[in-house]
Amino acid sequence: MRVLVETTSLPGVLVFTPTPHRDDRGLFTRTFNTEIARAHGLDPNAFTQDSQSRSRRGVLRGMHGRSGRGEAKLVRCARGAVHDVLVDARPDSPAFGRHEAFLLDDNTFRHLYVPPGMLHGFQVLTDWADVCYRIDRPHDPAEDVAVRYDDPDLAISWPAEVELISPRDAAAGSWAALLGE
Numbered sequence: 001m002r003v004l005v006e007t008t009s010l011p012g013v014l015v016f017t018p019t020p021h022r023d024d025r026g027l028f029t030r031t032f033n034t035e036i037a038r039a040h041g042l043d044p045n046a047f048t049q050d051s052q053s054r055s056r057r058g059v060l061r062g063m064h065g066r067s068g069r070g071e072a073k074l075v076r077c078a079r080g081a082v083h084d085v086l087v088d089a090r091p092d093s094p095a096f097g098r099h100e101a102f103l104l105d106d107n108t109f110r111h112l113y114v115p116p117g118m119l120h121g122f123q124v125l126t127d128w129a130d131v132c133y134r135i136d137r138p139h140d141p142a143e144d145v146a147v148r149y150d151d152p153d154l155a156i157s158w159p160a161e162v163e164l165i166s167p168r169d170a171a172a173g174s175w176a177a178l179l180g181e
Helices: 034-039
Strands: 003-007 014-018 021-023 026-028 049-056 060-066 073-079 081-088 099-105 111-114 118-124 128-135 144-146
Touching: 060 081, 073 081, 073 099, 081 111, 081 128, 099 111, 118 128
Parallel strands: none
Antiparallel strands: 003 014, 014 111, 021 026, 049 128, 060 118, 060 144, 073 111, 073 128, 081 099, 081 118
16 A cells, blocks of 8 residues: 655655545545655554544634653544644754644545654644544643644635634643743
């Protein structure tokens, strides 16, 4: 099964797009392949946790990250479609402070490899969306960081009106606060 692997404007972020087999029955696609991961510098054994969220249209989750060593993750949308955004929060990165958006959906089956040090968020574009995460270490709430999705310094353009965010995301700090300014 062929998988197209692309780099992005954010160093270390990879987009994996498989070629599903489609026929009268529906389709089949592989959602992870250790050989392809290794060939692109990823350690498939590093992933220790799989998680899934389900959200309705207009929900926005983000912008979330982790302090300390951060976390690496593979993100995909198993059902529906989301507008997925990454912000480079790595101070030593040439792309520090920049963001890039990606469409993840259940038609193309694109996956994002998100290296440690990124902020991540998404907005649901369909009635429902299931987003799956393969993460390289257990969650530690003490390391959670969040920045407002509408922070003017980041100037992220969201495709639709934000209908619902969590209380945590509504109370998230600014990009300047994260940087200690």
